[in-house]
Amino acid sequence: MKRALISVSDKTGVVEFAKQISELGFEIISTGGTAKAIMDAGIKVIGISEITGFPECLDGRVKTLHPNIHAGLLAIRSNPEHMKQLKELNVDTIDLVVVNLYPFKQTILKDNVELEEAIENIDIGGPTMIRAAAKNYQDVAVIVDPKDYDKVIEELKAKGEVSKETKFYLASKVFEHTASYDTLIANYLRKQRGAEDFPETLSLTFEKVQDMRYGENPHQKAAFYKEIGKNTGCLSSAIQLHGKELSFNNINDTNGALELLKEFDEPTVVACKHANPCGVGSADNIYDAYMSAYKADPVSIFGGIVVANREIDERTAEEMNKIFIEIIVAPSYTEKALEILKQKKNLRILQLDHISVKQPKGSYDLKKVAGGLLVQEVDNVLLPEEELKVVTKRQPTEKEMEDLLFAWKVVKYAKSNGIAIAKDKQSLGIGPGQVNRIWACKQAIEHCIEQIGEEALKGAALASDAFFPFSDCVEAAAKAGITAIIQPGGSVRDQESIDACDQYGIAMIFTGMRHFRH
Incomplete structure (x- = not known):
């Protein structure tokens, strides 16, 4: 009988998955809350301690760190000596691992999280298991993403096994997952100790927001990734209310406009084209600010990007609708203003709360060059502290x-x-x-x-x-x-x-x- 080890923090779809592999003849090993959820659904589960012969201890810090688990994961089935040793040690193989890790990211994103809580959400046994399974991918299928449940079930039903190609795909996802996980931990701890120097090795992790139709030009593939964290006031946290999805150039150009907008406290509008400002206006109200920005360059604003640091009202929306604008970004819109702007089918309308918040101290500005990466602090100082x-x-x-x-x-x-x-x-x-x-x-x-x-x-x-x-x-x-x-x-x-x-x-x-x- 084949065996699966299931232990997940994100329990999305796990009970249904466990039910299906159980019906396919898998014996299920599980731990803690995952075991309870599966058993509550009437599915037979073997507790991890029955396999290890050792109780979970240290408040659950030690559960799966045992040779009976890792020998069963790492044994190469085609190696007679490996299989002989398993038999002598009375260890059975594990053929399928379903594990996702303690929610470290979700923990550090909470308000006022303490270091001790963050530390407790650093997974040890989980990464060890999935790395072991991924290393032995030719014999073990390992799932870290609930989105892959259906793919594995389909192959098991159709062929009675998971194909080697799929196992390799799943294994590669493991190392992407653990690399991102460890990078989050390293960067969080670095911030906690207040490090301001540039590290000897730089690891960064981003989450994909969307695949794009193309990059700067139609022959270039592209995607948009966001930093993991509280990206207050950043384009990656904006809500799109209307229009086509943003393109590569849309995002790059809008970012430039937003950076300039953040320098102003009074009602201000920035019009931007190809990441350069083409019209900037400030006034006592957003309508006059828009008109000032528009009149500064009524030619270049056509097909450009407009960002504002105050709510867009009906009067301003009517003026904006007189010309072709690619994107409008503002902290809010009146109901009537939205109604007017949505008359333009392809106009991208974005709402960005806290639009004036600048990037925090210590943020990186990155420039990719062939064979390397230039890294510097973000230029978030306008003038020196000394008198002009x-x-x-x-x-x-x-x-x-x-x-x-x-x-x-x-x-x-x-x-x-x-x-x-x-x-x-x-x-x-x-x-x-x-x-x-x-x-x-x-x-x-x-x-x-x-x-x-x-x-x-x-x-x-x-x-x-x-x-x-x-x-x-x-x-x-x-x-x-x-x-x-x-x-x-x-x-x-x-x-x-x-x-x-x-x-x-x-x-x-x-x-x-x-x-x-x-």
């Missing part, structure tokens, strides 16, 4: 200072080399991703002239994500009528830019902090 340094003869006015800080927030999220121009809580021109800074500067100025008008630049503020290598950007700004500049400083030619500002009466601030974004 006015380096020109003229001090910025209070109004200019407000515009400078607005532009600084925007340029932080533009691809480098990046320039952002702003006035009256509105972006006027953004020059992202240029190979030299003067091109980015000219692009931002020309953009404003074309989309809004030359007059808007008079008295505006300009921000640069990194220092000016020459004074040419100051010259271009002065010619456009810009009166205030904010930049990191640090160039060997800083004085040339300072002198040019003094010549034209421009106020300039050095932050001492750059925001490259590649």
Whole structure:
């Protein structure tokens, strides 16, 4: 008679599975709550202690850690010496293992969980059993995912055994499962001890949210994974209320828009295209903020992504519906606003609670390169703790200072080399991703002239994500009528830019902090 060992924390479908394999002639060994659930269904179960000849002990910490279990799992059936030893030791083989592990993930995701509780939910016997079974996959089928119950039952009914191909598939899932499980434990303990250095070996684990139709381009396969944890304010925790599923580019671009939005406390709307901001507006209410963002670049917002940090009302929804927008993300929508927006069949509407919450300290920013991985802390600092340094003869006015800080927030999220121009809580021109800074500067100025008008630049503020290598950007700004500049400083030619500002009466601030974004 074939034997199955069943011991699961996630009992989804396990009783029905046990019933079916019992009817197929399997003898069932089980432990604790799993044994009780199966017995309560009228299915015969052999307790683990009957197999080991040793009682469960240490509050259940030791149950299956015994040679009578592991010899039965690891014996190679085609090896005569192995089978001879089993007979001499009076150990029977185990042919099917159904085990999923203590709920460590669910435990650490609870509010205010104590370290001791987390430790108690680190499984020892479970991983040992499933790894042993997976190592001996040619003879033992091992299930860690209830989704695989039906596949195994179908093969047992059709062939009387689980195929070698399926056993290999199940074995590979075991090591994916234990790798993720151990990574969760390692990273949790690392956080508990407050480690801030980068580990010698880096293990990360993510859960798949969805397979995608394709990646950046139709010939590339893709999937979306989310971090395991409390992803407050992240796109992975958003609820989609309407529209087609998000694409690879949708997710990447929306993430960039959300990161910029989190820099603002007042009602703000960010429009984004290809992961670059194209229009940003703040106001006393979300309608005016949207109109400001829209008017900043009515061309680029077409087919773009719009994110807002306040509830979308009917009036705002009506304006949004006048153009083609790919995605709208907001913390909430009025009933009437949703009704209006849902008139667009393909418009993706997402609700994201706590939309303004930033990533916590210690979060990683990852960039995959061929043969390696670049890892850094997330850039979640806007300005240095030290006071900003006015380096020109003229001090910025209070109004200019407000515009400078607005532009600084925007340029932080533009691809480098990046320039952002702003006035009256509105972006006027953004020059992202240029190979030299003067091109980015000219692009931002020309953009404003074309989309809004030359007059808007008079008295505006300009921000640069990194220092000016020459004074040419100051010259271009002065010619456009810009009166205030904010930049990191640090160039060997800083004085040339300072002198040019003094010549034209421009106020300039050095932050001492750059925001490259590649």
